[in-house]
Every structure is written in structure tokens, then in C-alpha cells.
Amino acid sequence: MVVESAYVDTSILGAYYCPEPLSAAAEKALRQLKTPVISVLSEVEFCSLVSKKHRLDELRERQAKEILDLFSNHVAEGFYRRISLSTEHFIKARLLVASMDSSLRTLDALHLAAALAEGLTLVTADREFARAGKRHKANTLLIR
Secondary structure (H helix, E strand, O other): OOEEEEEEOHHHHHHHHOOOOOHHHHHHHHHOEEEEEEEHHHHHHHHHHHHHHHHOOOOOHHHHHHHHHHHHHHHHOOOOEEEOOOHHHHHHHHHHHHOOOOOOOHHHHHHHHHHHHHOOEEEEOOHHHHHHHHHOOOOEEEOO
């Protein structure tokens, strides 16, 4: 079943581009989206994730550069719809983390605020983030 679009979090991007146990599931999830959506924050977080994998010797330098180049090409070619974060997203994220029952981390709150503001399903491989998304009434898809 192909879904029109959904907000793809960094855990899915990492599994899609880097060899991980969830790589096949991430690929399947992305292929079911007509238009996967990311934010400029996703791009920064993804680059940080690849850099960390290189520092931890999970990726050789050449692999890391190839992964970043492929991701950059996909972004440039329009595989993803990129949304910019606005003041409204930051205000919504602040409200999400200010709720006393929230365990949201700052950057996850920004991702969730973007998904909610755009009316998009949140696609993640992070269980805690998926729980938080559901707690905040986001349509959430946990990939496992």
C-alpha cells in the first residue's frame, strides 16, 4: 500500500543508508511513501549520525562519504520533500516538552512538531519517540 507522504525521522534515514539490522524494514517503509518528508534538521542530524558511526569505527571514511553523497543526491534530486522549521515549529516543540508527562528530547520534539504542523504521519524506528508521538496524538508508525 503506497501512502502519499509521511515525515521520516533520522532513525529511519540511518537504517536506510547505513548497514543496520533494520535496513530492510526502513527501505520497505520508504518505498511505501510516495513523498517522504524530512526537515533541514533531519539533514543535520543524519550527517551527525554518519559522522558518529565513522568515529565509532562502524563505517570507514570512504563508506561515510559515499553515504553522505548518496543522501545529498537524493535530497537534491527531490526524493524527499524538505520542509523548513519555522518559529511556529519551535513554539509547538516547546509546548510538547513542557507537558509534564513528556519524555521528548529537544530534537525529537522539533521533528514531532514539524510532523504535527504538516499533518503528517511520523515514521520512526525509535520506540520511545513513537510512544511520545502517540501520547501527543500524532499518527505514528513504528518500524521494526
